[in-house]
Amino acid sequence: MEIKELKNTVEAALMAFDEPLSVKDLLQLFPEEQVTSNDINQAINDLEMDYADRGIELKCLSKGYRIQTRAKVQPWLKNLTEQKPKKLSRALLETLALIAYRQPITRGEIEDIRGVAVSSKIIHYMMERDWVRVLGYRDVPGKPAMLGTTKTFLDDFNLSSLQELPSLSEIKDIETLEQELQFGEENPPQEASQTMDESDE
């Protein structure tokens, strides 16, 4: 297959399917041709260059490649949509952040950290968007569901992996603070006495 034809087919495929496509997916386009991963990668590189000064770009996400519009044309595109994209509430963003950074996490744990109840509406909305899913159930009374993020979450937030999430701020001087204030350890007195016992032997 000619390199240009391959590139055109890859481009058409990336635009035709809703989901991002991996190199492996793209190879399946050509079951009968002698096409290698290298050829696909070459085509992707070429497309990336083609789009360099266009309103679209090729983005590598967790599931594969996706062609999407560039942020710089968004102000114009927005003029065409009547409904504004929903603004996410702080409650939702905080809950989502906890799920993203702390998965697997139960609803109860989220509530402990935020100090308020998590509304079912928020969880439902995130499941509806397929940002969050149930990863399993914790084996404690009540069998609470453990929540985690999905690949759609990564895709929709333009991330290729969870590692790309902005890093969490450090808890300030937690170590020194712990020493100063002596908190954090569950049972410091017991531990202390244990050490004593050992030295007694």
Add this chain to the structure above:
Amino acid sequence: MEIKELKNTVEAALMAFDEPLSVKDLLQLFPEEQVTSNDINQAINDLEMDYADRGIELKCLSKGYRIQTRAKVQPWLKNLTEQKPKKLSRALLETLALIAYRQPITRGEIEDIRGVAVSSKIIHYMMERDWVRVLGYRDVPGKPAMLGTTKTFLDDFNLSSLQELPSLSEIKDIETLEQELQFGEENPPQEASQTMDESDE
């Protein structure tokens, strides 16, 4: 606005939205710039030429212009459609379940029960698959369509009649069964760690 920038924005808009866009629609992209129908037509012409030997083309439909894949790449794209069985989204399943169990039901009623808007895409998809059809119109303001399932729905779900839909009282058994099965086979918590691992790459 520069001609090239205009063309790029028009292209991005045509790719961003599901519906075909008319020249009038496209003019709305630029409420503040001095852009004329002629400029838009020029951009469309340029795009048509750009796509001349590509896997995509610009098609003029009754409602406006649409970018679509060319028939000549279809044989390759088909390889991928056949490989990728689509999993039904949760939103779709819930909507379909409500239609099956509660037919005839209007979209508004579905939205009331689910608490979120039903996307046109979902209804459209179910109609395209011939699972759902309009049974009539309710004689209330707005004349909402009443939706019901079809014979194809029964066929695709392996049912001989609606009476064969499992009753809600059977759920309990299924739930316990499901949990046993899930935990035996899929190990969701493992899946969770897998997602994290994958994103490590």
Add this chain to the structure above:
Amino acid sequence: MPFAVVEGKPFTAMPTDLYIPPDALEVILEAFEGPLDLLLYLIRRQNLDILNIPIYDITKQYVEYIKLMHQLNFELAAEYLVMAAMLAEIKSRMLLPKPASEDDDEEDPRAELIRRLQEYERFKQAAEDLDGLPRIERDFYVAQAYLDKQPEQVEIIQVDIRDLLMAFKDVMARADLKVSHEIEREVLSVRDRMTSVLDRLLKEKTISFTSLFTRKEGRQGALVSFLAVLELLKAQTLELVQNQPFGEIYLQAAGNGS
């Protein structure tokens, strides 16, 4: 100290009949995401070090805020009151003289609060960071080309009837409708019949009432058909028409007639 002077008259307390537009209450409600958020706000507003909060001042301010909310007849979430109690407890523990001998083991009463505040604050920040990421539909769209596929092409879809049932169960559980908890087979058969009646109406425009009943189906079938018609009438999808008194009754789709 009066907080307002109206027509020369000083006000020291919030008047109970003060009108507050419902919107304003919502603004207050939405301003804080909970007691930790409020506490953090009080601390940050005064540029205080989170690791060394003056617990007495903060508790006073917090309780003042709670009181104000209370005076506004604003229904506070229980969590705010729990926090007030926790602050009061910390305050009282700090006032207690420390036993000299156990000095080393004495835990700062604020430690747990500080830990929670810090933990909350980092996720508050993370939420903002998350909101700052480019997001689909807000900052970009997926570029698509319409897949111009041949009609004979059928996608393979894995559908499990149990998925459908589970979906229905979920959605009904959320809707929390009492009536919906039991869907009997009988009800479904009525639904089924409603659909087939509407189906006939699509094709035939008008159908005679009696044609709905066949000897073959027996009493049970007749009952189902009758219930189906009643349901459809209730849902305003059907109209019954008669050409003359005591004449044959016909069914037609609602709104199709004169």
